[in-house]
């Protein structure tokens with residue numbers, strides 16, 4: 001709830017309107033039942049002893065029923081509109097907070113789990129507002145109305161009426177909430193596990209089929225689905241308790257009031273029609289306890305969801321902008337100065353690495369798989385900070401610059417760069433949002449993809465499926481490379497840029513790197529055999545140490 005309060009306060013007028021309409025709906029409903037009870041009893045008695053006026057009560061009944069319909073419609077529209085707007089803002093806030101948490105070591109968690117937090121968990125919060133906060137505030141007003149009505153008509157019933165109402169609308173839901181926290185947490189975690197199993201199954205479908213392991217994938221999914229079914233069933237049982245308890249509370253309060261009312265009737269302190277009206281109005285006011293008790297059964301999940309969402313919001317990103325940032329110069333040497341780094345304290349990945357890339361220089365980092373090449377490129381773009389030593393660009397420690405400034409100067413093509421859903425143009429413009437077609441084709445040409453794109457029926461406007469499903473692995477790689485080359489950064493870092501290219505294309509491409517990165521500094525981590533002219537210098541890594549530097 002701590003998370004929701006600022007968002008609720010920002011939309012206070014909308015929520016107050018929804019609350020006012022909710023109170024009006026309840027008052028109209030209670031009034032409708034009360035007047036009907038009084039009217040029907042009065043009319044029945046009129047035939048015998050009491051003279052009764054019909055016109056005013058029947059108009060009141062009609063008026064109140066229209067008022068109730070209109071107010072309920074308005075309340076639903078306003079309540080939902082303001083709640084959905086609030087959740088949409090929460091989703092955007094959460095997504096923005098999530099991004100800085102992902103790099104390098106990442107936050108403890110899995111993609112499917114984060115998707116669940118952004119979708120199902122936030123959806124679970126919508127009932128907090130619509131089935132808990134608004135009805136509870138309405139119930140407080142209803143309790144005051146009930147006390148006033150009884151005090152005016154049957155004062156001796158005030159304690160029993162208010163106590164019955166408070167028990168049903170507050171104490172019982174509170175007990176349901178406290179008892180349902182464990183079930184709620186189990187439901188939310190089972191729902192997240194199911195998403196993870198589904199995403200894994202879809203992503204790895206090809207491999208599961210090829211390995212004849214679809215059954216194992218199905219089993220994982222089915223186990224997660226069964227777990228969710230058990231958790232949901234336990235929750236549904238609690239939710240089903242709600243309406244029954246609401247009926248019980250209303251029934252007992254009415255019976256106690258009736259008992260006191262019959263004594264008052266016998267001693268002429270209340271009339272028959274008024275007593276009937278009061279009893280039915282009580283029934284009307286208890287209507288608000290229905291959503292509260294139904295919601296109380298599910299609030300355990302909402303609380304668990306809210307905790308998971310808060311975890312993201314309150315986790316401080318590891319990499320943050322400095323308070324007083326220095327500006328990086330347009331050009332300058334990249335200095336790797338005695339850098340050491342490890343993902344955990346006990347396993348160093350880079351040890352005391354030092355080298356300098358002068359402006360315009362092309363450096364290849366070679367080394368066996370796992371020797372720390374990608375790790376170093378990640379550190380240069382501040383996906384994480386070094387454990388010891390420093391990385392400087394143009395004489396400025398990159399930790400002293402803002403991330404935005406750093407990424408304007410240094411661009412990285414990661415080993416697993418993704419193709420995003422969208423067109424070829426959408427994908428390329430991520431690297432340079434305002435680039436015209438000629439610039440896009442130049443970058444595509446440098447990545448040896450221009451002919452392919454020109455041959456597509458819709459050229460740059462061709463739609464690429466999810467993760468570039470309509471491209472071959474090599475084409476997807478070259479598209480990502482073209483995107484990196486479009487960046488205005490003066491220093492380009494390429495991690496295995498030729499992965500997915502065939503031997504002949506790889507050699508041609510490496511030869512072309514010179515033109516593609518003309519005038520820029522280039523650091524490329526690769527396993528490929530490099531043509532002599534492709535780079536100015538080769539540095540070789542072995543187990544995280546720089547063991548050799550060779551000038552070409």
Ligand SMILES: Nc1ncnc2c1ncn2[C@@H]1O[C@H](COP(=O)(O)OP(=O)(O)OP(=O)(O)O)[C@@H](O)[C@H]1O
Nearest residue numbers: 104105343349367368369370371372373374375376
């Ligand atoms: N996110 C991570 N968490 C923990 N350890 C990691 C992580 N990423 C890499 N490592 C470890 O760090 C070491 C260096 O990995 P890195 O990816 O930098 O090597 P590499 O030289 O780029 O290998 P490759 O040529 O296969 O891409 C490896 O032992 C790897 O297991």
